[in-house]
Amino acid sequence: MTIAELYAIYQQHPTVQTDTRKLQKDDLYFALKGPNFNGNAFAQKALEQGAAYAVIDEADYAIKDKTILVDDVLQTLQQLALHHRKQFNIPFLAITGSNGKTTTKELIHAVLSTAFKTYTTEGNLNNHIGVPLTILKIKSNAEMAVIEMGANHQKEIASYCVIALPTHGLITNVGKAHLEGFGGEEGVRKGKGELFDFIRQNNGSVFRMNDYDYLRDMSKGIANVFTYGTKDADVVGNVAQSDPFLEVNFTKGFEGEIKTSLVGSYNLPNVLAAVAAGKKFGVNDEKIKAAIEAYSPSNSRSQLVQKGSNKIILDAYNANPSSMKAAIENFAKAEGDSKFLVLGGMAELGQESLQEHKTLIDEIAKHKWKAVLLVGGDFLKTEHPFLSFAKPEEAGEWLQKQNLQNAFFLIKGSRSMQMEKVLNYL
Numbered sequence: 016m017t018i019a020e021l022y023a024i025y026q027q028h029p030t031v032q033t034d035t036r037k038l039q040k041d042d043l044y045f046a047l048k049g050p051n052f053n054g055n056a057f058a059q060k061a062l063e064q065g066a067a068y069a070v071i072d073e074a075d076y077a078i079k080d081k082t083i084l085v086d087d088v089l090q091t092l093q094q095l096a097l098h099h100r101k102q103f104n105i106p107f108l109a110i111t112g113s114n115g116k117t118t119t120k121e122l123i124h125a126v127l128s129t130a131f132k133t134y135t136t137e138g139n140l141n142n143h144i145g146v147p148l149t150i151l152k153i154k155s156n157a158e159m160a161v162i163e164m165g166a167n168h169q170k171e172i173a174s175y176c177v178i179a180l181p182t183h184g185l186i187t188n189v190g191k192a193h194l195e196g197f198g199g200e201e202g203v204r205k206g207k208g209e210l211f212d213f214i215r216q217n218n219g220s221v222f223r224m225n226d227y228d229y230l231r232d233m234s235k236g237i238a239n240v241f242t243y244g245t246k247d248a249d250v251v252g253n254v255a256q257s258d259p260f261l262e263v264n265f266t267k268g269f270e271g272e273i274k275t276s277l278v279g280s281y282n283l284p285n286v287l288a289a290v291a292a293g294k295k296f297g298v299n300d301e302k303i304k305a306a307i308e309a310y311s312p313s314n315s316r317s318q319l320v321q322k323g324s325n326k327i328i329l330d331a332y333n334a335n336p337s338s339m340k341a342a343i344e345n346f347a348k349a350e351g352d353s354k355f356l357v358l359g360g361m362a363e364l365g366q367e368s369l370q371e372h373k374t375l376i377d378e379i380a381k382h383k384w385k386a387v388l389l390v391g392g393d394f395l396k397t398e399h400p401f402l403s404f405a406k407p408e409e410a411g412e413w414l415q416k417q418n419l420q421n422a423f424f425l426i427k428g429s430r431s432m433q434m435e436k437v438l439n440y441l
């Protein structure tokens with residue numbers, strides 16, 4: 016079957032599903048292979064549950080007239096997404112970077128949605144499966160699309176660009192994340208830079224944080240650049256205050272002040288990016304302000320949680336050296352004399368992992384804390400003067416025994432550490 020023929024079927028059954036556990040009647044089931052299951056084995060179940068068709072790549076699972084046999088289901092999903100993408104002549108803004116992709120994406124989506132029918136990535140479904148699924152969710156009434164792209168190795172972003180065909184690009188920043196797969200920080204720059212390479216080759220536009228020299232270098236040769244930053248940019252804003260929530264005042268490109276519900280001054284560039292996107296696409300300042308002020312994270316990213324008399328910055332969705340440093344600096348500046356740092360290990364750092372954990376320990380030691388609790392990962396292999404635990408539950412139990420009141424906590428760590436479990440003990 017050609018992609019055009021499959022596309023005709025998709026137009027009749029436009030809800031794509033890759034998981035029988037979430038399947039609804041009339042969905043088009045794509046039988047992906049993963050580390051745990053072979054989706055082909057669920058084709059029959061999908062059809063029994065009411066799927067219109069099941070797209071499979073193993074003939075043994077064929078069911079007459081109801082399965083569509085292709086060479087490779089994942090590639091077919093990606094090709095179908097590209098075919099769908101080509102039906103739209105609207106801005107497609109792709110966002111990548113080491114830190115802040117999801118937050119920036121959510122803020123931009125909120126701003127653009129006040130003026131345009133805008134489709135975007137759900138959560139952070141930003142990989143080789145998530146990007147095509149996101150595109151296939153875009154309906155014919157779309158006026159804007161905002162696509163998040165994550166990556167942990169070279170050529171990955173390039174492979175998403177040839178599916179999403181972005182007209183606009185935004186790289187939030189390049190930091191020390193996924194060092195293992197990218198081969199060091201220079202490798203991260205090259206990998207994330209694949210987005211700007213695509214934009215350059217296709218005469219598209221970029222949004223650029225002007226404070227970062229490396230982004231200026233990476234965007235060389237791109238004619239259409241709209242900038243944001245703390246000085247010398249199209250949109251200029253600075254931190255008015257950040258304890259506990261970030262407030263931004265503007266001196267150029269935007270009238271007024273924005274009071275966010277985001278913890279941490281490290282969210283400044285994310286907010287400025289959303290303002291820049293709004294301005295570039297003609298959204299008025301009042302709507303931009305209202306959209307950003309209404310956004311409140313509920314996803315363990317930059318969240319402020321109150322438990323009894325204790326206050327917690329819950330930033331446990333993920334961690335890497337750059338975001339850890341930003342979060343610690345922010346917490347160090349916050350008011351309070353009963354501050355507890357509860358940090359889990361950082362994953363996917365390869366041969367730089369031990370050194371990065373040591374560097375972080377030096378960073379922690381620069382500030383004054385009531386106590387520091389380091390949990391699991393390569394913290395366990397690093398000498399330090401702080402409290403040490405193997406698991407978040409153990410750190411939680413220690414904290415519970417202290418019977419703390421009016422304390423302030425920062426909880427952060429890599430996804431695999433599940434540091435949010437500490438919250439159950441406070």
Ligand SMILES: CC(=O)N[C@H]1[C@@H](OP(=O)(O)OP(=O)(O)OC[C@H]2O[C@@H](n3ccc(=O)[nH]c3=O)[C@H](O)[C@@H]2O)O[C@H](CO)[C@@H](O)[C@@H]1O[C@H](C)C(=O)N[C@@H](C)C(=O)N[C@H](CCC(=O)N[C@@H](CCC[C@@H](N)C(=O)O)C(=O)O)C(=O)O
Pocket residue numbers: 033034035036046047048049050051052053054057138139140141142143144145146148164165166167168171
């Ligand atoms: C393939 C898939 O979608 N798997 C999801 C599934 O996993 P599960 O463990 O159950 O099984 P398999 O993957 O082995 O299953 C194969 C297929 O069989 C289906 N199936 C299984 C059982 C059953 O009863 N019925 C079935 O139909 C199954 O659905 C598969 O299609 O379920 C899990 C739980 O819901 C999902 O977590 C799993 O999803 C995988 C991880 C996935 O890739 N999902 C994408 C939609 C996605 O975008 N996920 C994002 C990833 C975000 C991320 O981490 N981004 C990184 C950078 C990414 C680099 C990239 N190269 C990478 O490594 O992924 C970043 O830094 O931002 C997310 O999870 O949030």
Ligand SMILES: Nc1ncnc2c1ncn2[C@@H]1O[C@H](COP(=O)(O)OP(=O)(O)OP(=O)(O)O)[C@@H](O)[C@H]1O
Pocket residue numbers: 112113114115116117118119139165187188281282283284285315316317330331332333337338339341342
């Ligand atoms: N601009 C930034 N600079 C440094 N750290 C940031 C920035 N924005 C967010 N962070 C940190 O990264 C964490 C995750 O934020 P977010 O989910 O938006 O990033 P992400 O790049 O999308 O990560 P992922 O792809 O894993 O979801 C935040 O909770 C915060 O600690």
Ligand SMILES: C[C@@H](N)C(=O)N[C@H](C)C(=O)O
Pocket residue numbers: 165193332333334335361362363428429430431
């Ligand atoms: C959750 C995943 N997108 C990620 O960023 N992983 C890093 C290594 C983490 O868990 O912090």
